[in-house]
Amino acid sequence: MRKMRSPSAPWRAAALLATVLLVSSATACGNSDTGGSAADDGKLTLGFSQVGAESGWRTANTISIKDSAAAAGIELKFDDAQQKQENQIKAIRNFIQQKVDVIAFSPVVESGWDTVLKEAKDAGIPVILTDRSVDSADKSLYKTFLGSDFVKEGRLSGEWLIANAKTTSGPVNIVELQGTTGSAPANDRKKGFAEAIAANPNLKIVASQSGDFTRAGGKQVMEQFLKANTKIDVLFAHNDDMGLGALEAITAAGKVPGKDITIITVDAVKDGMQALADGKFNFIAECSPLLGPQLMDLAKKVDAGQEVPARIETEETTFTQAQAKEALPNRKY
Numbered sequence: 001m002r003k004m005r006s007p008s009a010p011w012r013a014a015a016l017l018a019t020v021l022l023v024s025s026a027t028a029c030g031n032s033d034t035g036g037s038a039a040d041d042g043k044l045t046l047g048f049s050q051v052g053a054e055s056g057w058r059t060a061n062t063i064s065i066k067d068s069a070a071a072a073g074i075e076l077k078f079d080d081a082q083q084k085q086e087n088q089i090k091a092i093r094n095f096i097q098q099k100v101d102v103i104a105f106s107p108v109v110e111s112g113w114d115t116v117l118k119e120a121k122d123a124g125i126p127v128i129l130t131d132r133s134v135d136s137a138d139k140s141l142y143k144t145f146l147g148s149d150f151v152k153e154g155r156l157s158g159e160w161l162i163a164n165a166k167t168t169s170g171p172v173n174i175v176e177l178q179g180t181t182g183s184a185p186a187n188d189r190k191k192g193f194a195e196a197i198a199a200n201p202n203l204k205i206v207a208s209q210s211g212d213f214t215r216a217g218g219k220q221v222m223e224q225f226l227k228a229n230t231k232i233d234v235l236f237a238h239n240d241d242m243g244l245g246a247l248e249a250i251t252a253a254g255k256v257p258g259k260d261i262t263i264i265t266v267d268a269v270k271d272g273m274q275a276l277a278d279g280k281f282n283f284i285a286e287c288s289p290l291l292g293p294q295l296m297d298l299a300k301k302v303d304a305g306q307e308v309p310a311r312i313e314t315e316e317t318t319f320t321q322a323q324a325k326e327a328l329p330n331r332k333y
Contacts, residue, residue, distance in 0.1 A: 045075045046299050047095030049105035051132070052083040054180075054213045055241040056269040060333035061106075061131065061289035068292025074299060083180065083212070085109055089116045096123050102299045104128040109182035110135040117141035126302040130291055132184040139310065143302045146294055146312045150188030153285040156318055157189075157236060157264045158196025160283045164262075165203060165234070172233045175225045176208035177218050177246060179238040185287075186210065189238045189266060206232075211242040218245030226253045237265045240272025240284065247280055258282055268319055270331045276324040284324070286316040289333060 046069060050062055062078075069076035077100060079091035085108045095103050096119055103125055107113060113134045118141060120127050127142040134142070165172050176193070179186035190208070197203040207225050211217035218237060225232060226249060235250075237243035243265035250257045257263055258280045265272055268286040275281040291314065301308050319327065 043073065043075050044102065044300060044303055045077065045098075045100040046296075047077045047079070047092070047098070047100040047103045049079045049081055049088045049091040049095075049103075051081055051088075051106050051108050053080065054083055055215075055239055055267075056271055056333070057239060057241070057267045057287065057289045058213075060269065061291060063333075064290045064292035065295060066292075068296045072293075072296040072300070074296055081108060083108055085112060089113075092116050092120065096120055096125060099123075100125065101303045102126055102128065104130050104295060104299065106131040107134050107184070108132075108180065110184050110187065111182065114138065114141065128295065128298055128302065130295055131289075134184075144298060144308045144310055144312060146291055146298060147314065148185075148287045148316060149313055150185045150287075151192035151195075153185075153266050153287055153316075154189035154192025154194075155196045156192075156285045157266065157283065158193040160318070161197060161203065161234060161236075161262070161264060162200050164282075165200065170202070172203050173206045173229065173231050174203060174234040174236060175222075175229065175232050176205055177211040177221055177235065177237040177242040178208060179210065179213045179242075181210045181212075183213075185266075186213075186238055193236055203234075211237070211245065213239050213241060215241045215245035218242030219249050220245075222246035222249035223252075226250070226255075232261055234262045234264065237263070239287075240265045240267040240269050240275075240281075243281060244271055244275060247275065269333055270328070273319065273324045273328050273331055276319060276321055277328055279321060282321070284319045286318060288314050288316055 048065060051058060053059055081087040088105060088108055092103060103120055114136050117127060121141055129142050129145040131147040133145050178190060206229055209221050211221045235246055237246060243263055247257045250261055255261055263281045264283045265281055266285045266287055268284045272284055276284055298308055
């Protein structure tokens with residue numbers, strides 16, 4: 001007797017074929033490049049444009065952001081602007097095109113961001129400013145600012161100088177190494193310092209020029225200061241790296257840094273703290289680069305539509321020589 005075929009067999013074969021075709025189609029779609037847009041895998045995607053790698057502070061800041069993104073399970077699209085605003089604007093537009101969930105960046109300078117920030121707003125992508133602010137009158141173009149009070153850092157530096165300046169022999173001549181021209185930390189630190197020292201008419205800024213936040217720039221400008229000014233009593237550098245470059249110029253000129261010339265800087269990175277512990281610097285106002293964990297927390301909140309404060313400041317301190325010696329063994333950056 002001939003064996004009868006199960007009536008369900010054709011249906012099972014058809015169902016199997018349909019399943020294979022469906023899986024193949026899904027796999028092909030998942031591997032296709034749709035123009036670089038962020039993958040819709042449920043993972044938050046953060047586009048971050050960094051100023052560059054001009055200093056030890058910036059390097060520590062970048063490491064903090066990358067490590068924190070990995071720890072938070074956030075996909076990070078990172079861009080190095082190499083200290084050029086046009087590079088940052090291009091990066092932000094690329095992030096918009098890729099449809100990232102959140103954009104964060106540390107602006108090279110304060111001005112000139114309204115157009116690209118409006119493009120991000122129109123695309124429905126929230127923006128977070130980190131470390132440096134912008135001067136836009138339209139505060140709706142970004143969700144929040146995370147960083148330091150640069151005016152306060154300059155003011156604390158000036159107040160320390162007033163308390164410790166030797167004014168018995170007449171005017172105290174100060175030279176100032178400014179940060180990148182037009183940047184928020186350069187503008188604000190200069191403002192805070194000038195306001196503080198105005199309380200003592202003997203304190204005079206005799207030269208002020210940008211060293212672009214780099215060690216090489218600090219050395220070069222300090223060499224010019226030393227040639228143009230026969231009497232320099234104090235150096236105020238807007239960051240440690242410029243101060244460290246200035247040390248080389250001061251030593252080469254036959255002067256003793258920290259003694260012949262009082263040196264005040266901002267940041268408190270490890271190299272700067274070592275110079276302070278060694279007595280080559282005299283005072284540092286801290287500016288912490290470890291913003292990564294706070295940034296990732298903010299990115300999650302703004303992506304979820306939660307309200308966040310318009311400005312979030314990091315907790316920081318100041319250091320004298322004794323305090324630097326105590327803090328150095330545990331310094332992470």
